[in-house]
Amino acid sequence: MRATTTDRSSEEPRGSVAASLDELAEIGRDINGGVTRIAWSPELFEAYAWVRDRLEALGIPVEIDAAGNLLARWEVGTGLPVLVGSHLDTVPTGGRFDGVLGVVAAVHAVELLKGEGFEPGRPLWIAAFMDEEGTRFNTALFGSRAFAGGDVRELGDRVDASGTTLREAMAAAGFDLERVGDARRVGRVGAYLELHVEQGRVLEAEGRDIGVVTSIVGLRGYRVRLLGEANHAGTTPMQLRRDAFVGAARIALELRDQARARKDVTTNVGKIAVAPGGANVVPGLADFTIDARAATPESMADVERLVRETVARVATEESLEFDLQQTFSLEPLELDPRLADAVEHAAIIEGARTMRMSSGAGHDAMVVGRHVPAAMFFVPSRGGISHSPDEFSDPSHVDLGMRVLATALRDFLRAE
Incomplete structure (x- = not known):
């Protein structure tokens, strides 16, 4: 049919x-x-x-x-x-x-x-x-x-x-x-x-x-899930938060800066969802995508390493758990x-x-x-x-x- x-x-x-x-x-x-x-x-x-x-x-x-x-x-x-x-x-x-x-x-x-x-x-x-x-x-x-x-x-x-x-x-x-x-x-x-x-x-x-x-x-696509702790936005001190959205924002900005420092490399966070989603709730979950591109196989391998290292490091620094899945891969x-x-x-x-x-x-x-x-x-x-x-x-x-x-x-x- x-x-x-x-x-x-x-x-x-x-x-x-x-x-x-x-x-x-x-x-x-x-x-x-x-x-x-x-x-x-x-x-x-x-x-x-x-x-x-x-x-x-x-x-x-x-x-x-x-x-x-x-x-x-x-x-x-x-x-x-x-x-x-x-x-x-x-x-x-x-x-x-x-x-x-x-x-x-x-x-x-x-x-x-x-x-x-x-x-x-x-x-x-x-x-x-x-x-x-x-x-x-x-x-x-x-x-x-x-x-x-x-x-x-x-x-x-x-x-x-x-x-x-x-x-x-x-x-x-x-x-x-x-x-x-x-x-x-x-x-x-x-x-x-x-x-x-x-x-x-x-x-x-x-x-x-x-x-x-x-x-x-070449292209690499990723799905990233950062798991922190949802909590009251007014009573949770800033230094004690495990804010999943902050982790996602840091990853997006660091990848942007690293891509700008390289030739013929781009990165993009194009889709993101946070939960629970309350205006007065610290986000406990951030689920987002990363799109990374590079012109040569060598640059692509460098970007792939960069994505993995950045996600892992930021998650550790923000006291977050993370899951990183590669959803797409094509060489130049x-x-x-x-x-x-x-x-x-x-x-x-x-x-x-x-x-x-x-x-x-x-x-x-x-x-x-x-x-x-x-x-x-x-x-x-x-x-x-x-x-x-x-x-x-x-x-x-x-x-x-x-x-x-x-x-x-x-x-x-x-x-x-």
Whole structure:
């Protein structure tokens, strides 16, 4: 059984890339102007339907695999297919462009190529990977990990804010976590290509149109629980408190300062809950996340040591018990230089001003790219803002990104 999707078959792909992004942004739009399409939600599957109907109108069949990935296959020519992918899920109250651009641009690129009468010499696949963001269950890159053969079944007992487990959410959408291994298909792919918004300020500051990505940072995710003693805030002397929130605050600030002192390293505490939660009660429990990133394997190992030592030391100094769990781990990845050259050449053909750069954000490319040659490129983000309703990329840039993608595909889809 698979999740049902809204029928939009009467619509046809038309207009600009920006217009399509605006249309998709209406699915999951909230009162703050942001977009919320979390993993396994009806809104996400409605977005899948939007993409499905446009691709099927072009004669390209679409399926949703056992891991919840949307997968379209233009089965022409011979040899292993080129896979173009990104994601349609968002963070809560997110933007219109993150991930979505890569999928929408692929739809428009296929429309452009078909309109020209282009005949690929090898197959083209398009993917919208499930749960790239990971904000609901702390299961980032779930779909691409399953596609690449990773065993994600161990994540089934993770819970969202409402107490629903991943396993339960999948079942409610018509999926069985125990069958997710059926989604493994990376061995049937010859190359991977992903277009994305930069989510940073570099391209805008440098006056460049296209950033050709050479590498993607490594990631570590942690869940930390500090246990102190809840007590009366007015009668408990400051020097006798075992304040779990103070411990969490110290850890966040010390990691921030240590990251600032290092090159190409970031740390972030993005989610925290304290208990009991009374205004006049010393917090006895702090439960929070740590996101740590670094550009090289050596820096990543240093940051991993730093997180563990800082949590342990602060907990001891504040007389707290602690539990530190690593929830996510991916090493930095160098992307394929030959494909990067080809993308840069395509951008130059389209008149773009280009530069080479690394990515400080995690992407599905860093999972698939460990198994097949992969390339990635960016268009500018205004003000570097992302994961926000204010996320914006100029219509001329998103259209240029689509044209660079189409031009690169003319090269990549030649017969092997």
